[in-house]
Amino acid sequence: LVQYYGLGEVTGAITVLRPEDHTLSDGPESRPGTCGVERTGIQITIQDDEGRILSPGETGEICVVGPAVFPGYDDDAGANAKSFRNGWFRTGDLGHTDPQGFLYITGRASDMYISGGSNVYPREIEEVLLTFPGLSEVAILGVPDLRWGEVGLCVCVAEPGTALAEEALRQH
Incomplete structure (x- = not known):
């Protein structure tokens, strides 16, 4: 079983949870709720409201950059200004990473x-x-x-x- 997390604004997926990352154990390698690690060519950061990059375990907005991220909305400067910050696409999803880089989605920014x-x-x-x-x-x-x-x-x-x-x- 392979799981992915993605958006329409990103061709393909943002993260992948490979079969070898699935475990039924309760040990430290168990990661219930994760949607995997960034896929090749995609970079993920978790950012606060001011665009500062947060540390693993801290919840903020999931932001992505890479060649698969769409270049922006056609003829909509307002939407682009809201959706991009310092080159990063703001997904609108909230989450955190663990120290190994596994991503956990915890909600939507609009729900906070x-x-x-x-x-x-x-x-x-x-x-x-x-x-x-x-x-x-x-x-x-x-x-x-x-x-x-x-x-x-x-x-x-x-x-x-x-x-x-x-x-x-x-x-x-």
Whole structure:
């Protein structure tokens, strides 16, 4: 099994997860959730909102450069200014790399909200909540708040025949 991560703006794929990178073990070589490493000819960086390159483990926008990246939108300077920064194409996807260069996608930049000055990435919260027994679906939405700017609103769907204990879910 070979997995790829890519976009329409990049011919082919951005990353590849080769068969030898798949493992069922729980050891240090296990990388659940990764979409692989950059493919030949593609460079990936994770950048913050100002375009600074982040270190492995830090979440930011996935940016790519290489000959397979499209040159830009025809006759749309505004879209190009938003989509490219310092030569890097901004995917709009959020993620991080590990020290070995494996990429993990954690959400979309458009899904992020700011609460009390901190960036909140709903997918990270959703993935933790989905480990709660009896919960089948969850969505976190940023909603306006007078004190914090925005706060998370959690919508949960229990598995059929399951009653969720709200306080236990909050503590989870």
